[in-house]
Amino acid sequence: MTIKKGLVAKGFLALATAAVLFSSAVSAKTLRYANQGDLKSLDPYTLNETTTNAHLANVYEGLVKRDRNLNVVPALAERWETPEPTRWRFYLRKGVKFQNGEDFTADDVIFSADRLRAPGSNHTTRVPKDAKFVKIDDHTVDVILGVPNPILLNQWEYWMIVSKKWAEANGSAAPTPANATTPSYISLNANGTGPFKIESHQPGVKTVFKPNAGWWSKPEHNLDEIIFTPIASDATRVAALLSGEVDLIEPVPIQDIQRVNSASNVQVLAGPELRTIYLGMDQTRDELLESSVKGKNPFKDKRVREAFYKAIDIETIKTRVMRGLSTPSALMIAPELFPLSKDFVRPKFDPEGAKKLLADAGYPNGFEVGFDCPNDRYVNDGPICQAIVGMLARVGIKLNALIQPKAQYFAKVLKPNGFKTSFYLLGWTPNTLDSHNVLYDIIGCRDDEKSARGETNLGGYCNKQLDGLTDQILGETDATKRNAMIKQAFQIAYDDYAYIPLHQQALAWGVSKTLKMAQRADNAITFGWIMKD
Amino acid sequence: MTIPPPSAGPTSSGDSLWSRIMAHDLTYLFFRSPLTVVAAVLSVAIILAALMAPWLASMDPFDPAQVFLADANIPPVWQDGGDPRFVLGTDDQGRDLYSAILYGMRVSLVIGLSGVALAATIGITLGLIAGYVGGRVDAVIMRVADVQLTFPAILIALLVNGVVQALSKGTSRETWAFGVLILSIGLSFWVQYARTIRGSTLIEKNKDYIHAARLVGQPTPLILLRHLLPNVIGPVLVILTINLGLAIITEATLSFLGVGLPPTQPSLGTLISIGNKYLFSGDWWIVTFPGLTLAIFVLSINLIGDWLRDALNPRLQ
Numbered sequence: 001m002t003i004k005k006g007l008v009a010k011g012f013l014a015l016a017t018a019a020v021l022f023s024s025a026v027s028a029k030t031l032r033y034a035n036q037g038d039l040k041s042l043d044p045y046t047l048n049e050t051t052t053n054a055h056l057a058n059v060y061e062g063l064v065k066r067d068r069n070l071n072v073v074p075a076l077a078e079r080w081e082t083p084e085p086t087r088w089r090f091y092l093r094k095g096v097k098f099q100n101g102e103d104f105t106a107d108d109v110i111f112s113a114d115r116l117r118a119p120g121s122n123h124t125t126r127v128p129k130d131a132k133f134v135k136i137d138d139h140t141v142d143v144i145l146g147v148p149n150p151i152l153l154n155q156w157e158y159w160m161i162v163s164k165k166w167a168e169a170n171g172s173a174a175p176t177p178a179n180a181t182t183p184s185y186i187s188l189n190a191n192g193t194g195p196f197k198i199e200s201h202q203p204g205v206k207t208v209f210k211p212n213a214g215w216w217s218k219p220e221h222n223l224d225e226i227i228f229t230p231i232a233s234d235a236t237r238v239a240a241l242l243s244g245e246v247d248l249i250e251p252v253p254i255q256d257i258q259r260v261n262s263a264s265n266v267q268v269l270a271g272p273e274l275r276t277i278y279l280g281m282d283q284t285r286d287e288l289l290e291s292s293v294k295g296k297n298p299f300k301d302k303r304v305r306e307a308f309y310k311a312i313d314i315e316t317i318k319t320r321v322m323r324g325l326s327t328p329s330a331l332m333i334a335p336e337l338f339p340l341s342k343d344f345v346r347p348k349f350d351p352e353g354a355k356k357l358l359a360d361a362g363y364p365n366g367f368e369v370g371f372d373c374p375n376d377r378y379v380n381d382g383p384i385c386q387a388i389v390g391m392l393a394r395v396g397i398k399l400n401a402l403i404q405p406k407a408q409y410f411a412k413v414l415k416p417n418g419f420k421t422s423f424y425l426l427g428w429t430p431n432t433l434d435s436h437n438v439l440y441d442i443i444g445c446r447d448d449e450k451s452a453r454g455e456t457n458l459g460g461y462c463n464k465q466l467d468g469l470t471d472q473i474l475g476e477t478d479a480t481k482r483n484a485m486i487k488q489a490f491q492i493a494y495d496d497y498a499y500i501p502l503h504q505q506a507l508a509w510g511v512s513k514t515l516k517m518a519q520r521a522d523n524a525i526t527f528g529w530i531m532k533d
Numbered sequence: 534m535t536i537p538p539p540s541a542g543p544t545s546s547g548d549s550l551w552s553r554i555m556a557h558d559l560t561y562l563f564f565r566s567p568l569t570v571v572a573a574v575l576s577v578a579i580i581l582a583a584l585m586a587p588w589l590a591s592m593d594p595f596d597p598a599q600v601f602l603a604d605a606n607i608p609p610v611w612q613d614g615g616d617p618r619f620v621l622g623t624d625d626q627g628r629d630l631y632s633a634i635l636y637g638m639r640v641s642l643v644i645g646l647s648g649v650a651l652a653a654t655i656g657i658t659l660g661l662i663a664g665y666v667g668g669r670v671d672a673v674i675m676r677v678a679d680v681q682l683t684f685p686a687i688l689i690a691l692l693v694n695g696v697v698q699a700l701s702k703g704t705s706r707e708t709w710a711f712g713v714l715i716l717s718i719g720l721s722f723w724v725q726y727a728r729t730i731r732g733s734t735l736i737e738k739n740k741d742y743i744h745a746a747r748l749v750g751q752p753t754p755l756i757l758l759r760h761l762l763p764n765v766i767g768p769v770l771v772i773l774t775i776n777l778g779l780a781i782i783t784e785a786t787l788s789f790l791g792v793g794l795p796p797t798q799p800s801l802g803t804l805i806s807i808g809n810k811y812l813f814s815g816d817w818w819i820v821t822f823p824g825l826t827l828a829i830f831v832l833s834i835n836l837i838g839d840w841l842r843d844a845l846n847p848r849l850q
Contacts, residue, residue, distance in 0.1 A: 383625055
């Protein structure tokens, strides 16, 4: 009998242990989160893309950061002052440690400033090329600018500070370019100062974040672990949310918003997004890389660009592909970010006019051209591109669409690979929340080697008058005058058909009702603001 | 075990081809199995519909100029909001589903048939060589085959696809997806043919007629093709039929996974994959109709294949 009793007791013990284990597993707050795309690289300078930036901002930090209302607040810099318009003095926070235990000092800031502006970085426009960084002491840095820049800090949230010692010790002193074929150490490992650290990262499979116990500030979350999984398939992602397999998805496919809202355990956090989706055309090469037209570049002819613009039926894209959840745009910036946006109206959809323009330009039978498009980056990006293929086909243009995941897409079209595209779809949220960034980074000429202007101007549109205005806008502090100049600059791009803006998309996050979280209008998911029941 | 070659069969000069077919054992067995008859009728109907797609369809779904986004996501005609122009409804780009299925079936069939033909050619050639030559050649070919058998066909297809995608940097999927799918299917299905042919060859090669051919001094390729091949080809017919179904499913799977045909040239698998996105939003028709077509067609082919296997097996009669 004793043996039996022993067994029974052991059984109870085992049950009790299991119960304890189980309950501790439940009380540990794990956030399971799925996004349609993955982090392209853990190197915070490889790709200036909101998904990558926003996720890495949970791990790395800049001198400043943005709060829930997108205001700039101190982060690694405790405070700053501007003794002269071109000299900024930053007092760095003391006692901050990187996740590997090293101290954060002025050397890291100076190293990061150089690294950010080195070839291969996709963030070169964040810090002016001619800015000099001077170390005053271990926790004070002076930044000397060539020209005054009142909005300098607006773009520094995603200038993330990398540890000098750690990067150099691991052969990652130089930034990893977006088209790198072999991953660098820093593209697979992270060492920031932020509220979370990356415990493991398997590209395309999953990334596990854990809270950083040594963080310098007070956590505003109650999470013990975050398991991030990319799920590209819309239906699978929604199914995972509905079944409770994940707590959070981004984005909710717009066709499923109703379905998600009708479920009892989840809801959609929605709002307008500040991102503008647009089409760009290669206007620099003398012959397009991917086109049936040889010996000349049809996009250099303004009539061709105008024809492309007028061939696109944006309202049908809105009602059919976006199900009403988009705001057609005439500008390359969201109306929330530029008060005079309403003065611009999209040219009317006019396929007959487009055909005529093409005929006038010497292409009565149209032509063929390649079309680059991501399919896991923006809301319904693949279907939008397919729709555009159809709309242009009706004016005689045959688009050879290459619709692929963003990892391959960005590697092909960005600067490190030599802007290898003829016609492409891209989206942009100015991280400064200001028009200057759009005018400088997207619409500015990219012919000056010494400046970072036009870093993401993949088509290479160039207008020196516009560039001149952009420089004036940077230093102008009178809001009315500044807006008038911005309007003038956008008018130039508008008249030149420099780009074809499509729309601002809507934000839609699928959130389990066990979560309380804040939604930022730039679509950045901040783990540090999530409370889980 | 094998069907007697036509020349060896008893023929009287007065019989027409039709009466010879009708009098054949296979024909008799065929009509005795109603299920097979139904399967055959369905397969033939689907194949004919696919072949005549340009005449039966109301639009060319591969021509972007004929697809209007304003017609997207229209339900089938019998449902509220249906449109008589689109009997089975439309997909997310405004393609008529009925036309898209016809054209998609065509794509699936061409890829399936070509893939199987490629697999059979590779498999039969290697099987004949391995069986007839023997020795090291046999060992090498059959070990490669064994290794390949340990991988699922879909994995090999994915591998071929990945390699070509990496090599074709920057060119549009539409230009190469077709050929790659055929190649993937061909390279993943050849093993069965090789093993079957090799087995039969091992038996046949020691028979007197082969010895005789060799003694007469005929060159080896001629012996293989003229004498050996007709006598070992029987079982291959069964594999061919069953493999056709498998090949079409493989093509659909690859397209569903996004590594097959692009959404601008939808095959049945691509259509199902598009429809899958709309499962939760209630647009059930996009996934259902292509899925049903695929299921019915593959089931029919497999039923025919099963029947053929039994019919050609003398032990079951």
